[in-house]
Amino acid sequence: MNRITQLFNIEYPIIQAGMIWASGYKLASAVSNAGGLGLIGAGSMYPDVLREHIQKCKKATNKPFGVNVPMLYPNIEEIMDIIVEEGVKIVFTSAGNPKTWTPFLKEHGITVVHVVSSVKFALKAQEAGVDAVVAEGFEAGGHNGREETTTFTLIPMVKEQLQIPLIAAGGIATGRGMLAAMVLGADGVQVGSRFVASVESSSHDNFKKTVIETKDGDTQLTLKELAPVRLVKNKFFNDVMELYKESPTIEDLKTLLGRARAKKGMFEGDLEEGELEIGQIAGLIHDIKPAAEIVKEIITDFEAAKREAVSL
Incomplete structure (x- = not known):
């Protein structure tokens, strides 16, 4: 078992990113059922909608899943209360100071992960008591770090100074990308764009087609x-x-x-x-398929790439 599969009690060290307008309970439960960790993206949900998605996710999977919360959220107190009330066990926080909510979440027995874009913020997150860090390079879609550090350089720099588990994000959509990130020091990967182009993603079909083009x-x-x-x-x-x-x-x-x-x-x-x-x-994403197939494809590709690397 690696540090990420152990931390979340999942089969594969693959986390589906909590993305606005893409990751509702259907996608999160599908990824969790396939052996990864699915995340509900709270960033595009009113509090009552989030509650509904958490409840539906619990019915759709008996595997671990989490909620991603951008801390710029106006209803943040209500969101955090709902997460506790509904018994969510894993929370990924982003876009804010991890010190603000980590103690509250930890008090309620919740595993906390914070998303960062630099070594400085990775260390601040570790100090704040989070259980793991997602270090995201600027290849990533959506909101991003001002530093414009690429995943390839960010991961080894964070790894050099971090004690807690490290998840790589930004530009990872294949098993080869996953292997590269892990060779550079990541314990697992967070995948966003690839799961936008999945059957279960809540994004509009027009957008999914744009992604594959x-x-x-x-x-x-x-x-x-x-x-x-x-x-x-x-x-x-x-x-x-x-x-x-x-x-x-x-x-x-x-x-x-x-x-x-x-x-x-x-x-x-x-x-x-x-x-x-x-x-x-997105330039490497060519089709829309079920999330379970995407997870399987990433793992198959990862194993094949590992075998090839050994023979180099």
């Missing part, structure tokens, strides 16, 4: 003044680029972004005006 160079990190986010280059992205030519203020950027832009793109399928968040690895 995306090639290298089709995404870019932008809106760093608000919160860096990796987007597909569509009409909305081009509008952002045009606005940058005018040296916009933060207010100008906020006005253009408006509200519910990510929902419009990823959940409602508006490919022109919506915000389409996906990782650079």
Whole structure:
């Protein structure tokens, strides 16, 4: 058993990222049933919707699953109370200070993991008492670190200084990517973009099709003044680029972004005006398939790559 399978009591050290508008209970339970760790993405859910997804997930799997909570959330107290009330055993926190909620969650016997984008924040998370850290390189989709450190350099740098288990994220969609991350020092991997293009993902079919058509160079990190986010280059992205030519203020950027832009793109399928968040690895994703098949494919590919590496 490795440190991550042991920590979460799962079969494979594969965690499905908690992604807004993509990871409801259907995806989380499917990944957990397949031997990984499924996460419900609370970032796009009102408190009552999250409660419903947790309850449905408990019915859909008897395996461990967790909830991902971006701490910028306006209803954060209510969200944390629901997590405790519903008996969730694993919480991944992101976008905030781990000291704020880790003690509360640990008091309730919850395993806590924090997502970081630098060595500095990995060490702060360890100090705050989390059980493991996800170190995410800037290849990742969605909201991202300002440092723009790639996964390939971030993982060994974090590993060098961290005592607790380390999960690699950003640009990992295959078993070969998983092996590379683990050779560099990760104990497990968190996979996001690959699971967006799954049957059980709650994203709109238009968005899923866009993901499998995306090639290298089709995404870019932008809106760093608000919160860096990796987007597909569509009409909305081009509008952002045009606005940058005018040296916009933060207010100008906020006005253009408006509200519910990510929902419009990823959940409602508006490919022109919506915000389409996906990782650079989308160029390697060519089909939409059930989550269980994706997990199986990653493990098969991982084992094959390991055998090949031994013969080098």
